[in-house]
Amino acid sequence: MTFKTKANQIAKSSHNQPQYRHYRKYVLIVLTLSLIIIACTNSSKLKLSSVTHSPTDNTVLKIWWDKGFTVDEDEAIQQLVSNWEKQTGNKVKLSFYIGDELPQKARRFIQVGNPPDIMMSSGAERVLNPYLAWKGKLADVTNVIEPVKNLYPEYALQAVNYYNNAAKKRSYYAVPINQSTVHIFYWRDLLEQIGRSEKDIPKDWDGFWEFWKQVQNNLRAKQQKQDIYGLGFPFSTGASDTYIFFEHILEAYDVQILDSKGKLLIDNQKVRQKIVQALDWYAKFYQQGYVPPDALNWLNPDNNRSLLNRLVVMTPNNTLSIPCSVRQDPNTYRHKLGILKFPNKPNGKPMRYILTLRQAVLFADSQQQKKALDFLAYLIQSEVIDKYLKAAGGCNLPIIKTLWQDPFWKDPTDPHVSTAIKTVTEGSTRLFSYVQNPAYSVVLEENIWGKALNRIIEDKISPEQATNEAIKQIKQIFAQW
Template identity: 35%
Template sequence: MHAGLRRRLFLATAGALGVGLAAYGAACTREPAPAPPSAATGDDSRTLRVWWAQGFLPEENEAILAILDRWKRAENREADVRFMPVNEMDAELLRALDEGKPPDLFHSTVGDMRIIPILAWRNQLADVSDLIEPRKHEFIPTAIEASYLKNKVTKQRGCYAVPFGQQLSYIHYWRDQLAIAGLGDQPIPTGWSEYWRFWKEAQDRLRAQGREGVYGLGLSVSPMDVDSFNTFEQFLEAYGARIVSPDGALLLDALGTRDKIVAVLREYAGFFNDGYVPKDAVEWTSAGNNIGFLEGRLLMTTNGSLSIPLTQKLDPNEYNLGARELYYDKMVTAGWPDRPGGGPLRMIVGIKQIVTFERSRNKEAAKSFLRFLLSPENMNLLLRDGGKGRYLPVTTRLLEDPYWSDPEDPHLSAALRMALGPTRPGYEAYSAAYTEVQFQNVWAKALLSVLQNKASPESAADWAIAHIKDTFEKWD
């Protein structure tokens, strides 16, 4: 196995991701759902072995178990489900691959950004085009684009992942806090510069009322937080800075790209230096902005799923009235402003995927289950009933379900509007080498060089460009 990959997996397992998940569970007063017992012993060679990311909600675990039970009855087979913490999955999987004993099915909530493009590149994933090609027209284009990954052995792209959900970088803000600031009746600007000035003004007004601990912008600048990388990438997209082409080529030397990276670094760092981003944002884990937002320290923040509002989407009863008021009345999910030059901002979408392996012992059974899972009934059970809308569907038929556009649910309907706009997958789908750029969180490190080491945005951009080029040159 690639030595660098082993090292980064060790760091991910031992370090920031684990801390972030633990803190997030505590902050949201909802611990990750306990893993149910396995459905079978797994000793039978005909038993379908499934490794699945442990759910954020108990219902997520229950949903996949229910779908597997349906499949088992239909196919007269057994299945062994292992629910795993996300920060342990990649290392466990690589050990299993080294031993020649991978599971038959694998799903990690960060697989599309981390391990899946790498394994496709190394020819370790089974081709699933026989599942996707006949129904390709049913999927949104971005889901298909993210599932056709480059293989260094065949030197071609192949369909190595089955897409089933999507997540975007949402903006959440507090409606009631804007009212206190005297801005509740004003529409939030859609122009890029005007939008960010609006949140600065909101902070200034609240500070003038004695709210010293409140910040207008919950933008992470921490190398330990994936939100910092994803948010910075969305800024780059807004400025038109293209880093990787769809065929996997680096675009860093294209005319104007460096200047656009410099502009983003200057603007993003300026928010922090001007006091509109908390000082501790340089140390946030993946839970940092979530905690700050739920505590009311942040007027707005960005997040890569609907997990923040879902902490307050509780059953209607006398004990949950406060949470329901937060979900339906005070907390808002919204899209991003227009690009600096005008026009809608193309959103970067994370496509949730399931894979099987070349060396899986039950590939045909795995494909049988995937075919079964893709039925609208089962997809609704997984995403709607189990996930409560944390991830949106990736088929046009399911996106037309009134559940997602329900105007009574302010968060799901806002998420749907964003998903129906212009989108693209993360650069990891274009080149497996970019998984290393993401893992190293190059953009956050460039930002910190400006904020802490007083580097100029120009020198920070040059460092980031050189680092990314070096990563691509050494990639194998």
């Protein structure tokens, strides 16, 4: 059973608890104790290390790593670490943390001068690493990157080439591990219930999104159920999924927040008007009832859960975590669950995708610099990183160019992996705007776009007013850098 599946079951149990209020008292007690046991068991699994060396042992290399979407991901990095230990004789303390817990924990430990040696955290590349590099909290890993520099595409090198304001220099302060971008996942069999299929989905911008509204209407009429929604758009300020997807909407409307030198362009009236248009477009799906009401409170796993529980017909997602969670069911993976690219932009041009490049960093305060650099150099060897990503189930895509032609990633019978690798290697792409200016990482961390959407929906302000507030907040953030 995968981690996602367990999470889904717990979510279902929690969601359905109110209907048991009138059961006998002992049943409620049993259910409560069961949930506590499950929660404690999962929590312990999330934080268990693959190696049980004492964390206070100064000879042990401490690595903090993202909890994977599946058990396969965790076991893959555990095996990689174990192989390195056997080759070198070094010892590792590998710890897993979930979601936003890892960046927050890293901040606390940095403040007291006791960070791990190495960290790989999903989302840190957008909201934490640029800041830490700016503050001089990351170690220079140029000696790791340079020997294999020619294996990476230029954008991967650009993504980890941060400016260190303390040292007044730009250098490599992170090591690229994998990459991903937003795709749209949907249920083919739900479309079949109303006599529709993928060939019916329009490729133009307005027609594409209108199609899912019609699907919701038709499914509700056929099933006589009012709890299925056409669109799984995230809206909360607590989910990075919200700003990741909305950044793609800004891209679709050709909104340029920064110029090539990292200077703000949001005082430009045309830029401002496009932001208004994008916010209005996004908010209306919620206002018109085509998005689940609780999307205002979703955390990052919740759009996955909503799709997997068939509460929504489609949802955008920034990784292949959704198909990875059903990989063990071949019929669902290959036939029932579909994957789509974005439609063409409103101006008719192909969509440009924003890439997420997950990165491992070495902290400047690490007491194990030599061992950490040796581990990172081992990690990004082509055969090592390829074996790791495959063993992890293909949930994230390789960055090293020579791996892109591997049959595993190009297999046309695997609709999810083959579509995703083609998008990131052959399509039009760019990086998040923190590359132009690290101050933009704070804009993302504070989820300025999520806050603007919430103001429109919950506080009933106009998209124009929400845009003005967002612009003001962004300018205040940039003024501090």
